[in-house]
Amino acid sequence: MPSWARSEHLVLIAACENALYAHPHESLVHPSPAMKTAIHDNFVKLAHSTRRTQLATASKWKRLVAQFRSNVKLDREVSAALGRVLRGCEPRWTRRELDLLTRAIEDLGFPALQSPKCASKLHPSFVRLGGSARSCDAVEAATRAVLTARQFVANGYGSWTTWFELTEACRREASRRCAEPEVLLSLSQTAFRTLDKVRARKLGVLAEAASTQASEDEEADADACSTLATDNTEDESEEGEEDTSDDDEPVLVKVSKVLCEQVNTQANTSSGAKVAEDHLKLLVKAGADAEERMRLVVTQSEERERLFARFLQDKG
Secondary structure (H helix, E strand, O other), rough: OOOHHHOOOOOHHHHHHHHHOOOOOOOOOOHHHHHHHHHHHHHHHHHHHOOOOOHHHHHHHHHHHHHHHHHOOOOHHHHHHHHHHHOOOOOOOOOHHHHHHHHHHHHHHHHHHHOHHHHHHHHHHHHHHOOOOOOHHHHHHHHHHHHHHHHHHHHOOOOOHHHHHHHHHHHHEEEEEOOOHHHHOOOOOOHHHHHHHHHHHHHHHHHHEEEEHHHHHHHHHHHHHHHHHHHHHHHHHHHHHHOOOOOOOOHHHHHHHHHHHHHHHEEEOOOHHHHHHHHHHHHHHHHHHHHHHHHHHHHHHHHHHHHHHHHHHHOO
């Protein structure tokens, strides 16, 4: 597809202006499918050419609007024509439309508004409730404006009831500090009440989820402490049994006695001196290992007692 000439840009702008004149309640910034068709038909009529498709004219117009709004350098005449057409080309949202939009938001819920497909879900609900022929992009932009206005009131005045206690002149003066002053002034008390219901429903869901998670955590902690207490009781029982058994000597004591007897016997012969020395080293090593194991047992027992005491304290 050949690039667009300056003359075609001017023809496209004129076609948009004619389409807006014929459909004053439509949007040029966010044109609906019907508006895109009207723009293309006017372009074909003014250009006396059909080489540009409707998709091409719609894409070019969208790009021109984006360039104009982002201060991209354009041809002086094209920029002047764009400015003339875009000033006031977006019809204001009426109070009734904003009430319908907030009802659509209520049907959709706040979680769905965070989805990339928010507009595609919100627009059908808005139309079903009786909304005008607003495009999907226009509905999405208005939704952001509504949420911005609500946040402005919440941050500055606490609640919308306080906002409506102000006089109309005071509200109009205060709205200048808001990023969406026109939408803020057009929102009714019904719209604010609907948004509060949606917000409360969201907070309720979050609170329920947090409560469920906390209950699960408490149950897990209780199970862990019960298991620890059971293990500690069993260990104490086993240790008690070991302490009360006087009949059987520890294995280490038996081994030590045998080794000592062998050392005393073999130390009297020169050939057994080396064997005796090895046995002594083995005895010393066995004693050190046994001491280390006893130290670990004592440490583990103290740790279990500390955790068991904390468990009893929490239960009490």
